[in-house]
Amino acid sequence: MSKVNCKECNNDVVPRLWHEDMYSWISYRKNQHMCPICGVTMYETGGGTTPFGIVIYSIITSVVVWWSFVFFWNYLAGFTKETSKTLAWTSYFIVTSVYVSTKILDLTVRQLLSKIVIMIRRIKI
Numbered sequence: 001m002s003k004v005n006c007k008e009c010n011n012d013v014v015p016r017l018w019h020e021d022m023y024s025w026i027s028y029r030k031n032q033h034m035c036p037i038c039g040v041t042m043y044e045t046g047g048g049t050t051p052f053g054i055v056i057y058s059i060i061t062s063v064v065v066w067w068s069f070v071f072f073w074n075y076l077a078g079f080t081k082e083t084s085k086t087l088a089w090t091s092y093f094i095v096t097s098v099y100v101s102t103k104i105l106d107l108t109v110r111q112l113l114s115k116i117v118i119m120i121r122r123i124k125i
């Protein structure tokens with residue numbers, strides 16, 4: 001193994017590895033490279049969210065967003081539970097499609113809206 005200079009104690013050392021999230025499905029294993037002399041974390045490798053983790057986070061976010069809309073339409077806007085659920089689905093669908101569109105097309109919400117306006121104008125002609 002190659003030696004790395006520790007910025008903390010200024011020794012050339014072979015970093016000791018410390019693994020985090022060893023058996024997690026949601027995130028990749030994160031390795032902390034620690035200095036064996038002074039014990040400071042010199043740098044980290046690995047980590048990040050796995051595709052499975054992204055799915056899990058997306059589901060959780062979707063549920064939270066949907067329930068927030070139900071709460072909004074039901075308690076704050078005063079609609080019935082059934083109407084609120086329908087409105088929540090509609091709101092959720094709009095928010096998700098706007099979010100996904102801006103992510104995929106790399107547009108701002110303003111740019112997206114202007115594109116939609118242009119499309120509607122074309123349809124009318």
Ligand SMILES: [Zn+2]
Pocket residue numbers: 006007008009010011035036037038039040
């Ligand atoms: Zn050190």
